[in-house]
Amino acid sequence: MITLDDDAQRLPRNPCRRLRRALITALSDPQPLPPRRRPTSRLSEPKADRCESDVLRDSRVSARKATYLVLSGANTAARRFETFLIALVITNVVLVIIDSDPYVGTGQGTAFRVGYMAFELFSLLVFIAEYAARLWSCVESPGGPVACCGWNARLRWRLAYASTPLAIIDLASIPPFAFDLIFEKDDRMRGISLIRTLRIISLLRLERSFRSFARVLTVLGNQRSELGVAAFVAAILLLMSAATIYYLENPAQPEHFRSIFSSMWWAVTALTTVGYGDVYPVTTAGKMFGSVVAFLGVGFFALPAGTVSDLGASRISAHLGASTLGYSREEEEEDGSSRDELETIQAALRALRREQHALAAALLEERASLLQQQHRQRSSGSGWWDQAAAAGESVPAGEPPRYEARSL
Known part of the structure; x- marks a missing residue:
């Protein structure tokens, strides 16, 4: 049985042809186009979530990197912590509104006042810890200073983060809680009482989650x-x-x-x-x-x-x-460019396959003509003697010699 590889071995040892044969062999079976990625719903877990979750489960990841992923990532732990902060801020605002009633500080409101102060202390500690953790882990953000950078580069990065609007809001929401815990309710401290009302500024912390003001400013x-x-x-x-x-x-x-x-x-x-x-x-x-x-x-x-x-x-x-x-414009453009590239590669593979078939057909045709010529020479013995006599060669007695297939 004659195959393309058998005939290709008989070709002259040309590096270009050998390279072409290797390319044809490697690309002779093109892969079909992958199916177009279907958009994911909001309820499904995004790809980035799975990646960040794997990073959090990795024991080799640093504590600073894990803290950054929990505070600013898109994984399950980050969403739970964000929900906890939203509930904490809303609860504090509701308690500030209730505490403005003068009945709360006396009589039956004393128990409420004690519980309110304990909850306010807990909120203050959480806000301080969150701000310190964000300031410590901000160097792990994309584009931040790498591990080989010195402490001065990380210090400049942290100062740049502290000057961002969201970091300023986080810092400005801490002093009102501290003043309220230090001075309690004192009618002689009217200025401090005005500062206490700034506890409502903690509502601005929700901008980190909802990005409402950013959209309004964009409009x-x-x-x-x-x-x-x-x-x-x-x-x-x-x-x-x-x-x-x-x-x-x-x-x-x-x-x-x-x-x-x-x-x-x-x-x-x-x-x-x-x-x-x-x-x-x-x-x-x-x-x-x-x-x-x-x-x-x-x-x-x-x-x-x-x-x-x-x-x-x-x-x-x-x-x-x-x-x-769950399908942004950048992802659509990236998917479209990848699809165009795959179509171009598949067209090139089809052209190579056509060239491969044409080369195989030419080799088979040449081999068939050679076999036909040998068959005619074998079947007509007189023709061989006539050719030998015309050439002046000695003609041996007996049967004509048998021709063996020559290699190309």
Whole structure:
């Protein structure tokens, strides 16, 4: 049986042909395209979660790396710790609201006060430990200083992290709890009491989990030109309304419209359609002008507010849709480029297979013609004697010699 390898061995020993044969042999069976990756739902465990979980279970990972993955990773332990912090912050805010009632500090509220102080001490210790752990493990973040870097590089990285907005919020939420524990409830410390109300600033810690302010700032940044024009026109309307109402109402109400500056309060309430009712025009001209200002305020302030809200809703919907599918635009582009590359490789493999088949057909055809020629020479013995006599060779008696297949 004649195969491609048998005939290929008879070819001249050309390095190019040997390389081509090795390439054809290695790529003669192309693999089919892998199926397109299906988007994962939000409830399924992402790939990064499995990887980080494996890292956490590895005994060779450092304690600092494990701490960073728990505080800032996407694994199960990180999600549980984040849920614990959210519950702790919300509970503290609810207790601050309840503690503002004067009945809580006396009588039946004494037991509540003791429990509240114990819970506040626990929260303070947790917040301090969390801030210290984040400051210690931030050098393990992507792009941070590697292990071979010196302590000065890690110190600069930690100082850079401490100046980020989220780190500043974490640090600013600690002193109000400490002041409340140190000074308790003392009516003589009114300034400290005002500082205690800053415990509500711990709500800003939730920004790390929900990223709400970041999305709002992104929307405002994309609409900064439109909002700048709206703010400029609003300032002009405010000044013109205050000046006009001052000259219309000052003779009738000099105590309410003493100057253009004092008239701006009425202009603000009229343009924003709030209308507190403490200052209002009493003259006919002032009432007519106030009606015009109110209509201008409704039409003017509703336009930019609607634009910003629509853009923000579309951005949030797009973000939630992408997170629900678990399939980001970068992953789609990467998947598309990989698929195009695989299609190109498969096309090249098909071309190599066609060239391989053509080469095999040529070798088989050459081998068949050689065998036919040998068969004709064997079947016609007289032809051999005639050729030998014409060449002047001696013709031996007996049967003609048998030809053996020559190697190419």
